[in-house]
Amino acid sequence: MAIKYKKNSAIFVSVIYEDEVVSFRDFLQEKAPDAVKLEFGECEDIHLAVLQIIMAYKKNYSISYKFGKSKKLFQKVLEGFDTSENHCN
Numbered sequence: 001m002a003i004k005y006k007k008n009s010a011i012f013v014s015v016i017y018e019d020e021v022v023s024f025r026d027f028l029q030e031k032a033p034d035a036v037k038l039e040f041g042e043c044e045d046i047h048l049a050v051l052q053i054i055m056a057y058k059k060n061y062s063i064s065y066k067f068g069k070s071k072k073l074f075q076k077v078l079e080g081f082d083t084s085e086n087h088c089n
Contacts, residue, residue: 003027008036012043021049028057035062046074055081 003020004011008031010024028036038054040046051074057063058081067075 008034009039010036011039012046014042015044016046016050018047018049020047021053024050025053028053028061032057032061035064037064037066039066040072040075041066041068043068043072043074045072051077054078 001020001023002012002014002016003024004013005027010027054063055078065075065078
C-alpha cells in the first residue's frame, strides 16, 4: 500500500495507483466530518482517480495538504482546485 493511514492523516508514498481509490475513499468517509491532513512529501505521482476523490471530498470536509520541496503536477492541480466550481452537491 502506497498510502499509510495514521489517525486523521493519510501519508502518500511513491506512486499512488487506482487500486488505492476504494481504501482511500473509505478512510475519508470514516473520518468525516473531522479535519483530515494529506501528506505528499514522499509522493512521486498520483492516479487521477485518487485526485478526483480528494477534490470531491474537499467540498464538504476540511482537508489540509503538506507537500514536498519540489512542486509536482498533482500539487498544482490540488492547489488550483476551486471548490465553488464543484457542482456535485
